[in-house]
Amino acid sequence: xxxxxxxxxxxxxxxxxxxxxxxxxxxxxxxxxxxxxxxxxxxxxxxxxxxxxxxxxxxxxxxxxxxxxxxxxxxxxxxxxxxxxxxxxxxxxxxxxxxxxxxxxxxxxxxxxxxxxxxxxxxxxxxxxxxxxxxxxxxxxxxxxxxxxxxxxxxxxxxxxxxxxxxxxxxxxxxxxxxxxxxxxxxxxxxxxxxxxxxxxxxxxxxxxxxxxxxxxxxxxxxxxxxxxxxxxxxxxxxxxxxxxxxxxxxxxxxxxxxxxxxxxxxxxxxxxxxxxxxxxxxxxxxxxxxxxxxxxxxxxxxxxxxxxxxxxxxxxxxxxxxxxxxxxxxxxxxxxxxxxxxxxxxxxxxxxxxxxxxxxxxxxxxxxxxxxxxxxxxxxxxxxxxxxxxxxxxxxxxxxxxxxxxxxxxxxxxxxxxxxxxxxxxxxxxxxxxxxxxxxxxxxxxxxxxxxxxxxxxxxxxxxxxxxxxxxxxxxxxxxxxxxxxxxxxxxxxxxxxxxxxxxxxxxxxxxxxxxxxxxxxxxxxxxxxxxxxxxxxxxxxxxxxxxxxxxxxxxxxxxxxxxxxxxxxxxxxxxx
Numbered sequence: 121x122x123x124x125x126x127x128x129x130x131x132x133x134x135x136x137x138x139x140x141x142x143x144x145x146x147x148x149x150x151x152x153x154x155x156x157x158x159x160x161x162x163x164x165x166x167x168x169x170x171x172x173x174x175x176x177x178x179x180x181x182x183x184x185x186x187x188x189x190x191x192x193x194x195x196x197x198x199x200x201x202x203x204x205x206x207x208x209x210x211x212x213x214x215x216x217x218x219x220x221x222x223x224x225x226x227x228x229x230x231x232x233x234x235x236x237x238x239x240x241x242x243x244x245x246x247x248x249x250x251x252x253x254x255x256x257x258x259x260x261x262x263x264x265x266x267x268x269x270x271x272x273x274x275x276x277x278x279x280x281x282x283x284x285x286x287x288x289x290x291x292x293x294x295x296x297x298x299x300x301x302x303x304x305x306x307x308x309x310x311x312x313x314x315x316x317x318x319x320x321x322x323x324x325x326x327x328x329x330x331x332x333x334x335x336x337x338x339x340x341x342x343x344x345x346x347x348x349x350x351x352x353x354x355x356x357x358x359x360x361x362x363x364x365x366x367x368x369x370x371x372x373x374x375x376x377x378x379x380x381x382x383x384x385x386x387x388x389x390x391x392x393x394x395x396x397x398x399x400x401x402x403x404x405x406x407x408x409x410x411x412x413x414x415x416x417x418x419x420x421x422x423x424x425x426x427x428x429x430x431x432x433x434x435x436x437x438x439x440x441x442x443x444x445x446x447x448x449x450x451x452x453x454x455x456x457x458x459x460x461x462x463x464x465x466x467x468x469x470x471x472x473x474x475x476x477x478x479x480x481x482x483x484x485x486x487x488x489x490x491x492x493x494x495x496x497x498x499x500x501x502x503x504x505x506x507x508x509x510x511x512x513x514x515x516x517x518x519x520x521x522x523x524x525x526x527x528x529x530x531x532x533x534x535x536x537x538x539x540x541x542x543x544x545x546x547x548x549x550x551x552x553x554x555x556x557x558x559x560x561x562x563x564x565x566x567x568x569x570x571x572x573x574x575x576x577x578x579x580x581x582x583x584x585x586x587x588x589x590x591x592x593x594x595x596x597x598x599x600x601x602x603x604x605x606x607x608x609x610x611x612x613x614x615x616x617x618x619x620x621x622x623x624x625x626x627x628x629x630x631x632x633x634x635x636x637x638x639x640x641x642x643x644x645x646x647x648x649x650x651x652x653x654x655x656x657x658x659x660x661x662x663x664x665x666x667x668x669x670x671x672x673x674x675x676x677x678x679x680x681x682x683x684x685x686x687x688x689x690x691x692x693x694x695x696x697x698x
Contacts, residue, residue: 121136126132126150130150131150132568138498141215141507147333147558148670149539157289157439164349166437169274169296170270170274173270173274174266174270174271176273177266177269177270177273178221179191179265180192180193181223181463181467182461184220184464185467185468186498186499187495187496187497187498188221188498189214189219189297190380191212192219192220193219193222193403194214194219194322195212195216195218195219195222195230197218197222197230197231197234198212199212199234199238200210200601202589203238204240204558204559204560204584205238205240205266205455205534205559205560205584205600207273207563208531208534208560208561208563208600209531209534209535209538209558209560209562210496210531210535211238211535211538212234215496216496217237217495217496217535217538217539217611218234218237219231219235220462220464220496221460221463221464221544222460223265223269223459223460223463223665224279224456224457224459224460225269225272225273225280225365225456226279226281226282226362226365226452226453226456227280227281227282227283227454227643228281228282228449228450228452228453228456229279229453229454229456229457229459230279230456230457230585231453231462232345232453232454232456232457233456233457233460233461233542235551236251236457236541236542236543237538237539237541237542237585238250239541239542240537240558240594241469241594242594242595243541243555245476245478248476248541248543248555250379250477251458251542252473252474252543252544253379254379254383254455254458254543255375255379255458255461255462255575256379256462256465256466256473257378257379257380257462258377258380258455258458258459259465259466260460260461260466261377261380261462262466264368264372265459265462265463267368268365268368271364271365271368272361272364272365272644274357275360275361275364276300276361278578280358280361280362280365282358282362282449283357284355284358285359285445285449286446286449287357287408288438289438289441289442289445289446298509298515299432303615305425305428306424306425306429308330308333309424309425312330312331313423314619315330318503321557322432340389343436344561347361348590350506352568354405354407354409355402355409356403356406356409357400358593359398359399359401359405360402361665362398362452363395363396363398363399363402364395365392366387366395366398366448366454367393367395368652369384369455370384370387370394370395372577373388376646377522378648380455382686383451383454383455384451384455385652386447386451387448387451388446394444396443396447397437397440397441397445398445398448400437401434401437401438401441404430404433404434404437405434406425406590407426407429407430407433408430408431408434410426413646414696458543459465459630461542461544461545464544464545465544465545466497468545468547469617471545471546471547471548472545472546472548472549472550472551473545474539474540474545474546474551474553475550475551475552475553476540476552476553476554476555477552477553484510484511484554485510485511485512485554485557485596485630486508486509486510486511486514486553486554486598486630487507487508487509487510487533487537487547487551487552487553487598488507488508488509488510488550488553489506489507489508489536489548489549489550489551489552489553490548490549490550490552491504491505491506491548491549491550492504492505492506492507492532492533492536492548492551493505493547493548494528494531494532494547494548495536495539495547496535501526502547502665503668503669504548504549505529505668505669505670506534506670507533507670509533509630509631509632511548511630511649512596512627512628512629512630513625513626513627513629513630513649514625514631514649515621515624515625515630515631515632515633515645515647515649515650515651516631516632516633516651516652517621517633517634517635517640517641517643517650517651517652517653517674518530518632518634518635518655518670519634519635519636519640519641519652519653519654519662519674519675520558520634520654520655520656520658520675521655521656521666521675523657523664523666523667524597524655524656524657524666524675525655525668526602526634526655527562527590527602527634528668529632529655529668529670530560530600530601530602530632530634531562531600532560533548533598533600533632534558534560534598536548536551536598537556537598538558540553541555541556542656552634553593554595554596555587556595556596556597556598556630556693557594557595557596557597557598558597558598558599558600559585559588559589559598559599560599560600560601561578561585561599561601561602561604561627562600562601562602564577564578564581564607574607575605575607575608578605578606578607581600582604582620585597585599585601586623588625588629589624589627589628589629590628591628592628596628597628597629597630597631598629598630598631599629599630599631599632600631600632601631601632601633601634602634603634603635603636604616604617604620604621604633604634604635605617605620606636608647609638613637613674614637614639614640617635617637617640618640618643621643621647621650622643622647623639625647625649625650633659638674638675641674651672651681652672652674653670653671653672653673654670654671654672654673654674654675654676655668655669655670655675656671656675656676
């Protein structure tokens with residue numbers, strides 16, 4: 121503003137003195153200077169926005185490192201409510217694994233990340249190994265991951281959505297004979313302009329006839345091309361973002377990382393670079409989106425058959441992209457999901473890369489891990505435990521006091537299995553396992569909409585678990601059962617639990633069962649596959665402390681009466697531990 125005022129003042133003085141030529145040159149100089157300052161200001165403003173975006177990315181990464189939920193962006197991902205373990209293991213939700221992991225820039229990448237963590241059917245060993253190699257290749261490439269997030273966020277803060285793009289490519293509808301119709305309309309538009317020019321110089325007004333024919337043709341064709349506008353409206357924004365992200369991979373070679381090189385090779389070897397082809401489609405969609413501005417749209421149609429031209433061009437571009445674009449989108453989604461796991465690995469360098477046992481080559485179906493912790497707990501709050509749970513029919517019966525950590529340990533085991541099978545690192549010092557289908561019964565509640573009680577819901581889930589174990593075609597089941605049959609009376613709970621545990625030890629699975637019924641610990645005398653382990657507390661003056669350490673054997677203490685007494689409830693006199 122100051123430069124403008126100075127320029128006006130100087131020029132006014134020069135013109136008042138009669139120095140018109142000098143004033144003109146000074147005016148031109150100030151105009152050029154002003155345009156230069158505006159250009160620099162726009163560049164600086166854009167760089168500041170990018171710097172703010174970069175700082176936001178780093179702050180969210182620090183929050184992920186500290187497991188500070190207030191600083192981690194919320195996720196809107198979802199899974200069907202009947203999923204066998206997503207809710208029990210906190211895969212989704214406000215304080216969930218997906219929220220901690222989700223640094224994806226596309227909806228397809230988000231969906232794929234969810235599918236990897238929630239997958240039941242086993243990947244072949246080679247497929248899983250290739251995925252883990254891709255994640256490990258991306259882990260040290262922090263600059264690449266940050267740049268992709270920065271470019272995506274700079275163009276549009278929302279994830280890339282390709283559903284409308286897929287619909288555009290997959291649609292079998294096309295405008296028939298659009299080429300001949302475009303030639304006819306273009307010829308009429310050309311004749312109309314020539315005849316209009318002749319009329320302006322005093323010739324006959326024949327242009328009215330060609331103009332009316334031109335308008336009639338456009339009106340007839342308007343209905344036939346209207347559906348194209350609906351699919352292309354504002355689609356260029358998504359396409360520009362998609363092209364920008366893929367363009368980053370096109371410009372780099374990843375020969376040091378064969379897994380990433382193999383995933384991106386086709387983008388560099390195409391006759392036409394994917395980013396160029398996608399931007400070409402973006403220009404077509406941008407041209408069709410002019411219909412969103414009615415005044416400018418009508419003005420353009422007075423001169424050229426705008427919609428017909430862009431519709432014809434769109435069909436040509438879609439025909440070229442239809443065989444290849446879905447593969448490009450899938451590759452980007454795969455890399456996007458892998459980058460989320462890679463960021464998780466980069467932020468937690470102490471986490472172990474899991475070792476998967478080859479079926480039939482390594483004995484010991486199950487899990488062998490050391491210093492296993494819960495990744496959703498902050499480092500200073502996390503207590504790690506060792507676990508060797510191997511062999512079909514193996515059941516760890518976990519007893520312990522209230523609040524001692526039994527339920528958290530079940531989730532710790534389950535969530536690390538999810539991470540391992542997704543191809544990511546696990547919160548452990550070491551981890552070896554064979555592929556397992558997870559079945560849980562941890563968070564059980566009344567199903568009011570179905571009119572089912574807590575106990576009946578629990579029974580149905582345990583029945584589904586037994587059915588899953590009976591499927592010999594699938595991988596063995598990892599079952600995680602918390603407080604078995606706690607929804608019924610003591611006598612029936614004990615009888616039902618004994619029978620159910622016997623069934624578990626004879627089935628095609630392995631896992632952990634927590635209980636407060638210490639009588640169940642005696643089953644280890646009859647069932648060689650059952651192992652007793654426990655958590656316990658330390659009793660102090662008017663307080664209980666827990667170390668959350670897994671110990672062998674049944675729990676020697678209980679604390680329910682102590683907790684009631686500490687809160688002022690009437691209890692019988694406590695003389696000694698049962």
